[in-house]
Amino acid sequence: MILQNYLFTLLLLFACSVAGKHFRFDYDYNGYVGGWFKLHLIPATWHDAWLRCDLEGVSLARMPVKWAPGEPDNFNNGEDCIVLTNGTIADVNCSEIFPYMCFKKNTKDIIMTTCGTVDKEYKLESLTGNCYKFHRIGKPWKRAFMTCAAEGSYLAVINSPQEALLLKNIYDANHSKIRPGTSKDVINIGMHDWNEHGVWRTIHGLTIEEAGYADWAQGQPDNSSGQFCGAMFRNSKLDDFWCHASAPFICEKSLDSLLEL
Ligand SMILES: [Ca+2]
Ligand SMILES: [Ca+2]
Incomplete structure (x- = not known):
């Protein structure tokens, strides 16, 4: 029941949104609150919802609300997260999953760049006609993949x-600016040994030979203690790397990936 009420409230808020100023195609502008909303229907825990909104460059939506009758009750002393249900709020267990809403307030510094994003770190490269962003804070391959996707791009x-x-x-x-605590010798890129049998494919499904570049460093791939994630050395040669190890990474974005077509 609580989930149904929660969904209904979110859908009502979403329906009140009006088409308006542009931010990215998956967000709707609401002039009353002066910002953009995105309803995520795939449920997540509070922490995962917060992370997803943060990676999209926005915040988990906040709004002025009242507690529901009998709330907060901190049921079984295990409710530290808050959800919206039928216009009022309730405390729930943080491991419970709910749909959620991300929010971006409209401010003067939100400017759409030639890369089709408000993220100023994406730079257009005429060689490919795509934009690229170097992430100096290292992440494991899967988290790097998720970060690029949230930004409307893909692991390069x-x-x-x-x-x-x-x-x-x-x-x-960017090498001298890589944050300490992460590998500086390789960057994560968009290829993976999907079946863990030595067939390397890009995240778009082609073999790396079909994609256009399969120049491994000498002695690589060496599958050292199980290396199934794709990386590149500083000399531009390829390496297989540990999926759990953090490395900087580059996201690649086509100009229209966040625009309404
Ligand atoms: Ca490319
Ligand atoms: Ca290796």
Whole structure:
């Protein structure tokens, strides 16, 4: 019941949104609150919802509300998270999953760049016609993949020797700024040994040979203690790397990926 009421309230709020100023196609502008909303119907825990909104460059929606009758009750002393249900709020267990809403307030510094995003760290490269962003805070491969997806991009896919050199140059330009506590020798890129049998494919499904670049470093892939995630050394050669280990990474974005077509 609580989930049904919760969904109904969210859908009502969503329906009140009006088409307006542009932020990204998956967000709707609401002039009354002066910002953009996105309803995530795939439920998540409070912490995962917070993380997803943060990776999209926004916040988990906050709104002025009243407690529901009998709430907060901290049932079984295990309710530290808060949900909206039929216009009022209740405390719930943080491991429970609910749909959620992300929110971005409209401010003057929100400017759509030539890369089709308000994220100023994406830079257009004429070689490929795509935009690239170097993430200096290292993450394990899966989290890097998720981060790029939330930004409307994808973990960089190398489609030619020239693009490999382009990524190398971006890597070089950012190498001294990589945050401590992460590998500086490789960056995560968009390829993976999906079946763990030595067939390397890009995140778009092609083999790396079909995609246009399969230049491994000498002795690689060496599958050292189980390395199934794709990475690139500073000399632009490929490496298989540990999926659990954090490394910086580059996201690649087509100009129209966040625009309404
Ligand atoms: Ca590419
Ligand atoms: Ca390796």
